[in-house]
Amino acid sequence: MALNIVLLGSPGAGKGTQAVQLAGARKVPKISTGDILREAVQSATELGRTAKAIMDRGELVSDDVMIGIVRERLARDDARAGFILDGFPRTVAQAEALDAILADRDPLMVLDIAVSPDEVVRRLGARRVCGACGAIFGDGAAAAVCPTCGGTLVQRSDDAESVVRERLKVYARDTEPLTRYYRERRTFAEIDGAQPADEVGRAVSEAVDRLQAVARQSVDDAGVKA
Numbered sequence: 488m489a490l491n492i493v494l495l496g497s498p499g500a501g502k503g504t505q506a507v508q509l510a511g512a513r514k515v516p517k518i519s520t521g522d523i524l525r526e527a528v529q530s531a532t533e534l535g536r537t538a539k540a541i542m543d544r545g546e547l548v549s550d551d552v553m554i555g556i557v558r559e560r561l562a563r564d565d566a567r568a569g570f571i572l573d574g575f576p577r578t579v580a581q582a583e584a585l586d587a588i589l590a591d592r593d594p595l596m597v598l599d600i601a602v603s604p605d606e607v608v609r610r611l612g613a614r615r616v617c618g619a620c621g622a623i624f625g626d627g628a629a630a631a632v633c634p635t636c637g638g639t640l641v642q643r644s645d646d647a648e649s650v651v652r653e654r655l656k657v658y659a660r661d662t663e664p665l666t667r668y669y670r671e672r673r674t675f676a677e678i679d680g681a682q683p684a685d686e687v688g689r690a691v692s693e694a695v696d697r698l699q700a701v702a703r704q705s706v707d708d709a710g711v712k713a
């Protein structure tokens with residue numbers, strides 16, 4: 488049974504942190520569409536040049552572009568045994584495309600990490616990332632250099648408060664309908680993201696075990712019917 492996981496949650500819900508931990512613990516790749524776009528911006532590819540302006544406004548890159556990126560990434564060998572998708576899908580159109588891409592693969596498990604908008608604004612205001620190694624620090628505002636590699640800590644340009652408010656508006660408009668799209672599935676779970684990160688991690692891990700059992704059962708049931 489492949490571990491095909493989508494992590495949903497607003498900006499600042501802790502998706503990225505949980506995705507890194509889960510990918511490490513379960514030995515499957517973390518696929519973050521935000522990271523893929525930021526790398527494209529860094530290396531100034533055509534995708535990067537188009538995406539930068541959109542990202543700086545807190546808006547979404549087009550569904551066609553994002554679906555193409557994810558389709559190609561999920562076709563690689565290292566995603567055969569599973570993956571953690573972080574930041575995709577973000578619209579119902581992307582979710583429908585993902586279902587089509589995964590039609591002949593094991594069931595998708597969806598975890599939604601829920602946090603209130605006020606908490607998100609507070610968290611992202613304090614978030615810093617290391618410009619050298621990419622490490623994320625939830626309360627990095629207190630430090631100037633990365634404790635891991637000594638690189639300079641910076642605020643992501645889209646973590647400025649005005650951009651965060653726009654990202655939350657976009658999230659409510661385009662991404663919350665996704666929760667409705669997935670909510671009725673037996674392989675959907677909501678996690679309380681307001682808890683301390685290690686407790687969220689425990690809840691995520693338990694939910695993955697539970698959803699994996701449900702997914703396995705649904706594959707067995709389908710096999711019996713066929």
Ligand code: AMP
Pocket residue numbers: 498520521522524541542545546547548549553573574575576577581645654
């Ligand atoms: P993130 O790191 O996931 O918060 O993504 C940062 C920015 O990249 C978002 O605000 C969007 O502009 C863009 N982005 C990332 N993933 C997607 C996606 N699945 N669809 C559209 N835009 C995306």
